[in-house]
Amino acid sequence: MSSKRKKLRKYQSGPRDLIVEREPKSPISEQFRTIRTNITYANIDNPIKSVLFTSATPSAGKSTTAANVAIAYAQAGKKTLLLDGDLRRPTSHYTFEMQNVIGLSTATINDLPLAEVVRDTRIDNLGVVTSGPIPPNPSELLSSNKMSDFIKKLKEQYDMIIIDSPPVLAVTDAQVLSQHTDGTIIVTNVEDNSRDNVTQAKELLEKADANIIGVVLNNKKMDNKKDSYYYYYGSE
Numbered sequence: 001m002s003s004k005r006k007k008l009r010k011y012q013s014g015p016r017d018l019i020v021e022r023e024p025k026s027p028i029s030e031q032f033r034t035i036r037t038n039i040t041y042a043n044i045d046n047p048i049k050s051v052l053f054t055s056a057t058p059s060a061g062k063s064t065t066a067a068n069v070a071i072a073y074a075q076a077g078k079k080t081l082l083l084d085g086d087l088r089r090p091t092s093h094y095t096f097e098m099q100n101v102i103g104l105s106t107a108t109i110n111d112l113p114l115a116e117v118v119r120d121t122r123i124d125n126l127g128v129v130t131s132g133p134i135p136p137n138p139s140e141l142l143s144s145n146k147m148s149d150f151i152k153k154l155k156e157q158y159d160m161i162i163i164d165s166p167p168v169l170a171v172t173d174a175q176v177l178s179q180h181t182d183g184t185i186i187v188t189n190v191e192d193n194s195r196d197n198v199t200q201a202k203e204l205l206e207k208a209d210a211n212i213i214g215v216v217l218n219n220k221k222m223d224n225k226k227d228s229y230y231y232y233y234g235s236e
């Protein structure tokens with residue numbers, strides 16, 4: 001393995017930057033709060049209480065965005081849960097420095113009570129369910145009735161559920177998970193943004209009856225994290 005590949009692997013498995021916690025007053029944190037506000041206004045009559053973050057292709061910034069938006073909700077006093085629904089390349093256990101022996105996969109298979117699966121974080125009002133060990137058949141697990149029941153139980157306990165997921169064009173997992181959420185947000189990296197890919201992802205999600213409420217444009221500048229920024233607009 002070349003040193004470049006080694007570096008890439010290490011980089012991707014490390015924690016995602018929780019800037020909303022680290023620098024709540026920064027303009028980037030403000031952008032995450034804007035995403036929170038826009039979700040709130042996306043449906044006035046039926047408030048959105050669960051959101052799926054996905055993307056067309058890998059490495060768009062889904063996990064970073066999902067974790068920071070979850071913190072923004074928790075900071076607003078909402079009882080919030082971040083669910084790592086990416087059973088392919090999970091990251092929440094790195095980001096929140098948790099063990100990943102128990103999580104979504106084991107909870108579903110073994111019918112574990114929520115108290116055994118949800119982990120508190122150092123952030124008030126924010127709980128996390130990590131992915132658990134990666135199962136051999138993520139799509140089947142996510143489509144199971146047990147998974148549905150598990151998410152239902154979470155919804156009874158939390159004001160807001162934020163779900164992280166794999167990219168839409170790679171596997172069907174996000175389409176399956178979108179059926180459990182009130183809204184779906186597509187994250188796209190403007191640096192390697194392809195309109196065709198995003199359109200195709202949107203079509204696949206719509207086929208699964210996802211309620212797409214917006215797109216997050218993530219400007220991921222790999223050379224200098226401080227230069228990066230996020231912004232948001234509605235899908236319609």
Ligand SMILES: Nc1ncnc2c1ncn2[C@@H]1O[C@H](COP(=O)(O)OP(=O)(O)OP(=O)(O)O)[C@@H](O)[C@H]1O
Nearest residue numbers: 016058059060061062063064089219220221225228
């Ligand atoms: N705006 C940004 N500025 C700088 N780095 C970023 C930004 N957004 C994401 N990154 C970095 O890019 C990498 C990929 O981001 P992230 O893991 O959030 O993407 P993802 O869409 O969840 O990827 P995957 O498809 O692997 O799940 C991470 O190392 C993350 O820290």
Ligand SMILES: [Mg+2]
Nearest residue numbers: 062063086091
């Ligand atoms: Mg991810």
